Amino acid sequence: MNTSTVGAPASLASHIETSRAGGPVTQTERIQAIDILRGVALLGILMMNIPFFAMADRFSESFRQDPSNINFWVNAVITVLFEGKMRALFSMIFGVGIILFVSRKEQAGQSAISLFFRRMGWLVLFGLIDSHVLLWMGDILYFYGIIGMIAFWFRKIKPGYLALGVLLVAILDNAMAVSFYQNLRDKRLAYxxxxxxxxxxxxxxxxxxxSVKDWQEIQKSFLPNNVETAEHTRLMKSPGYFTVASRFRKEVWDAQTKYLIYGIWDPLALMLLGMALYRWGFVTGQWPRRRYWQAMLAGYGLGLPLVIFSFYYGYSRHIADTEAFIQYMEQHPIIWTNLIYPFQRILLVMAHASLVILLIKSNVLTGLLNRLGAVGQMAFTNYVMHTVICTLVFYGYGLNQYAEWEFYQLYFLVATIWVLQLIVSPIWLRYYQFGPLEWVWRSLTYWQRQPMRRVAQA
Known part of the structure; x- marks a missing residue:
């Protein structure tokens, strides 16, 4: 397995060796660039998630067409640079993780299938806990567990064929999205x-x-009116845990079952892309600097104009609020700007990843990169920590700050959580081999209690 170093902070090793055959990955086996990219993705995802913890339905309609409002510009920057890109990066690195996990087991002469599927099964269970017990409506653990089981069967395909598979799956994903939209439209036209x-x-x-019932159900789940929005806010601000849970538990379950078929293809395509990029040496920093510069400049040069136009068209002109979207849906069988989305997203995520790897290869910001690597190494724990912190701050049974903050104010909390995790993660890993939830996950995967404390080495 070719995994040469990328010449960055020495505290995060970047070579692969086979030790403790068949056991969890050790510190000396970690690939530094992958941990850092995972850390960047994890912290970035919080920027998109926090409004759904904190804001009422239709929250952006008050500033979506108002460039004089600071919320407009905060939303614009996040949408243009990060929306979808951080989740794409996380999915790509998840695909890399599938190859790394399985290849180590196969090198050790173990059956990778049983261990891997047990690992994904536990991830599905953790996702159900995150969504239905901790009450995070945007949980991804459940979906990644299921989609990981599908991506597993593609792990040995050559990179070129994987790239072709990415294209085919992306086309299927777009077809499913169009089908979903047209299903909504058909129900609207019937109504x-x-x-x-x-x-x-x-x-x-x-x-x-x-037909009336069908549209009312669609509207309640996806396009709530002002009355429904007020009721949802009342439920979220209730001091009772079960009242808050009643707000979206059915919608979450529908997403995990009835609408699951629509949510599989995007993460699957990105996991396959991650596998291909790993085999090509991109995510491990094996490309020459010149090629990373080319990928970064091409990604930003082509992707930024596309996403800026898409933002302008979708948010500030033609689909400004829910009523305008419904009217648009009545008149248009397809949202044609959605065809731009997968292209600008891949271009920008490749540019972001190239920028990060160039920083690693240049030996700059090594302290920050080390900390990002620690955050990525504890991604499971840090992800669930986002849920715990945000639900306790915003939900009614916590500090009850739901629908109380301005949009831009949410990012003060985001920055606070970033700083907290950038400080705590490396301190924790100084004394322990895994994050707390990573330790639980590994122990359950191997069905054996794993050593937790770090052993001092000469």
Whole structure:
């Protein structure tokens, strides 16, 4: 396995050796660039997640068309530079992790299948706990566990074929997204037709009554009106845990079951891309600097104009609020700017990753990079910590700050959490081999209690 170093902080080793055959990865076996990229992705994801912990439905409509409002510009920067890109980077690194986990077991002569699927099964369970017990409606652990089981079967495919697979899966993902949109549109058009009949005094047939119910259910789940928004906010601010849980537990379960087929393809394509980039040596820093510069400049040069145009079209002009979107949906069978999304997203995530790897190869900001690597090494613990902190700050059974803050103020808390995890993660790893949840996950995977404390080495 070719995993040469990238010449960065010595505290994070970047070579692969086979030791403690079949056991969890040791510190000397970690690939530094991958840990750092995972840390960047994890901290970046919080920027997109925190509004869904803290803000009422339709929160952005108050500033979406107001460039004089600071919230508009904060939202613009986050949407243009980070929305979708951090999740894409995390999915790519997850795909890399599949290869690393399985290859170590196979090199040790072990059956990788049983260990890997047990590992993913526990991740699915952790995701159910994160979403239904800790009440994070945007949990990804459940989905990554399921999609990881699918991606596993592609791990030995050559990089070129993996890249082709990425394209095919991305096309399928876009087709599923269009299908989902058109399903909503069909229900909306059926409802509009029934409304016209009601205005003419016609008696509704059972099929028409069902059309009304279907649209009302869609609207409640995806396009709440002002009355429903107020009710959702009331539930979230309730001091009762089970009242807060009632706000979105059904929607979360629907996403994990009824709508699961729509959510598989995007992460799967990105996991396959991560596998290909690992085999090509991109994520381990094996490319020459010139090629990373080329990837970064091409990514920013092509991706930024695309995403800026898409932001301008979608947010500040044509689909400014829920009512405008519904009207747009009645008139358009497809949101054509959505076709831009996968291209600008991949271009920018490649540019971001290239920038990070160039920093690693240049031996600059080594202290920060070391800390980001520690955050990435404890990604599971730090991800769930986001849930715990944000739910306790914003939900009614905690500090009850839901719908109380301005959008831009959320990012003071984001920065605080970043600083906390950048400080605590390396301190923890100074004394322990794994983060707390990583230790639990590994112990359950190997069905054996793993050593936790770090042993001093000469």
């Amino acid at each position: 509009v037709s029934v409304e016209k009949g009601q205005q003419q005094g016609k008696t509704l047939t059972p099929a028409q009554q069902q």
